[in-house]
Structures are given as C-alpha cells and as structure tokens.
Amino acid sequence: xxxxxxxxxxSDWVEYVPKRGQKRGPILLSDISGYRNVIDGAWVDGRAxxxxxxKRNHVHEVGNAPxxxxxxxxxxxxxxxxxxxxxxxxxxxAEGYTPEPVMTQSEFEAIGE
Numbered sequence: 549x550x551x552x553x554x555x556x557x558x559s560d561w562v563e564y565v566p567k568r569g570q571k572r573g574p575i576l577l578s579d580i581s582g583y584r585n586v587i588d589g590a591w592v593d594g595r596a597x598x599x600x601x602x603k604r605n606h607v608h609e610v611g612n613a614p615x616x617x618x619x620x621x622x623x624x625x626x627x628x629x630x631x632x633x634x635x636x637x638x639x640x641x642a643e644g645y646t647p648e649p650v651m652t653q654s655e656f657e658a659i660g661e
Contacts, residue, residue: 551575
C-alpha cells in the first residue's frame, strides 16, 4: 500500500504527487488494525489500546529491527567486589608490595622473536 498525499485547497482535499524531497506538512497515519494479543488472547484494537496493553502487561515493543547482543552487564555485587579488589591491590602497591615475575627477562624478550 503506497502512501497518498493530499492538500486542502480551501474547499476540498486534492491528491497530489510530491516532488522528491518535498515536505508539505504533517502526514496522517491510519490507526493500526486490531489483533489478538499473545498474553491473554484478548482483542487489542487501535493505537491507544495497544499502548495501554503494553503498559498494563509490562512488555516492550521490539519491532522488526534485528537484535544485537551487547556486552553483558556486571551486577552491582560483582562491580562492588571488583572495586574492593582494585582498592586492596592499590594499597598493597602503595605499601611497597612487588609481585613475583611470571617470566624472566630473557623469556619475555624471546616472545618477540
């Protein structure tokens, strides 16, 4: 279904084909058609009823866009524990702690060869 464009000429609505890139005013969209929802099977008819259904059932509309998984978020407990560990390590270094090397200087230099 293609979108049709109209303008008011003072006495009637007149259909026209817009020039490319021409914006003449607001676009009026028809109401969404009714559907049977998947949560309780009740009929949802129109945009207002759709918004109310989403709000009442605490659901979010995803749409047709592909879903890209993001980085998993650390929980507050994990973040707090990490901060504490970093604080302890910082204090140990400030007090003169030197960690034991995991490899010798010659082993380290051999890595780049």
